Amino acid sequence: MTENPSSVIAATVFDTKPYDREALRQASANHGIQWHFLEFRLAEDSASAAKNARVVCVFVNDQLNRPCLEVLANLGVELVALRSTGFNNVDVNAARELKLTVTRVPVYSPHAVAEHAVALLLTLNRKTHRAFNRVRELNFSLNGLVGFDLCAKTAGIVGTGKIGRVTGQILRGFGMRVLAYDVFPNHEWAKQAGVEYVKTLSALLGTSDVVSLHTPLTPETRYTIRAETIELMKRGSILINSSRGGLVDTKALIKALKSGHLAGVGLDVYEEEEGIFFEDLSGDVLHDDDLARLLTFPNVLITSHQAFLTREALSEISHTTVTNILALASRQSFVDGSVVT
Ligand code: NAD
DSSP states (O other), X not given: OOOOGGGOEEEEEOSOOHHHHHHHHHHTTTSOEEEEEOSSOOOGGGGGGGTTOSEEEEOTTOOBOHHHHHHHHHHTOOEEEXXXXXXXXXXXXXXXXXXXXXXXXXXXXXXXXXXXXXXXHHHHHHTHHHHHHHHHTTOOOOTTOOOOOOTTOEEEEEOOSHHHHHHHHHHHHTXXXXXXXXXXXXXXXHHHHTEEEOSSHHHHHHHOSEEEEOOOOOTTTTTSBSHHHHHHSOTTEEEEEOSOGGGBOHHHHHHHHHHTSEEEEEESOOTTOTTTTTSOOTTSOOOOHHHHHHTTOTTEEEOXXXXXXXXXXXXXXXXXXXXXXXXXXXXXXXXXXXBOO
16 A cells, blocks of 8 residues: 555654554554654643544554543544553443443554563572573572472463463473363363363462462452452462553552462563553663562562554554554445454
């Protein structure tokens, strides 16, 4: 498709980093999208920056509550294109009432996120983050670096959608017994992958040496991991959350780490990550005391919501986003499974 000025579609893209801009430009080359890239996030008070745009493109920490969506609708925005799978940051009912179409990226490399979840597990268990720092200081001691074999241990996968299934398969490859819990179990996949579904979350938590969370954030899944459910987890188990911060009650997590109930925690997401993750705050004072406390534990590994960050995932996210924007312009169908409202 070549650029025709009359069919150019204006898209305001919030919360962008250099890698987002590059991937979107590459995916849209010669396709008649006029990008307006912004570094700040979308919220009610920044929504006016979408003036003259037919499309607004956002990421995980943009806040699309009712007042924000009202501003967008009044500006004449037609499409909100999320560059993410999850859409817990959108007031879906308000968007529907305001006749704003909201799309997401229903599938992009589940391997990116699953592999990162496993990277967190391997690092935590074998303490390679600590070993790396030690060796650089010529400290070749192994004291305190004892891990355990994953082979023959039990992993529990909570949520066996696209990402949870890949994570389960990788862990099966290590020779782990893999248990799974999902409100909609996929028995055919489980049979092929050698995974066993359990009927309740409690059964999974009580049996697993490693628990990895892969459900979306919904009212039902908020604080899946909280004081009462941590109590059910095996003492000495490892928790990995690469899904959404709100799945875990941070204060309960800190208590469990202090008491030694949990042996390790790997987090790619954090319930209060908005305004912190994705930013360089190295010259600032950290005001979040819970995050500051988490960062003091030697057995807590935190990454800044980077599980999606592979070349393949960025390219797929951009292609789906661009396809949906072009579909709006040409009145064709959006990518299968991407329409939220
Ligand atoms: P998916 O929709 O394919 O799978 C989600 C699964 O969770 C489904 O099988 C569903 O039945 C199950 N589920 C929903 N509610 C449940 C409940 N109450 N109890 C048990 N199971 C429940 O989604 P996906 O592509 O696998 O992604 C999972 C999540 O990963 C996303 O919602 C998103 O929050 C997160 N994610 C994180 C990153 C990152 O960079 N860290 C990137 C992409 C996605």
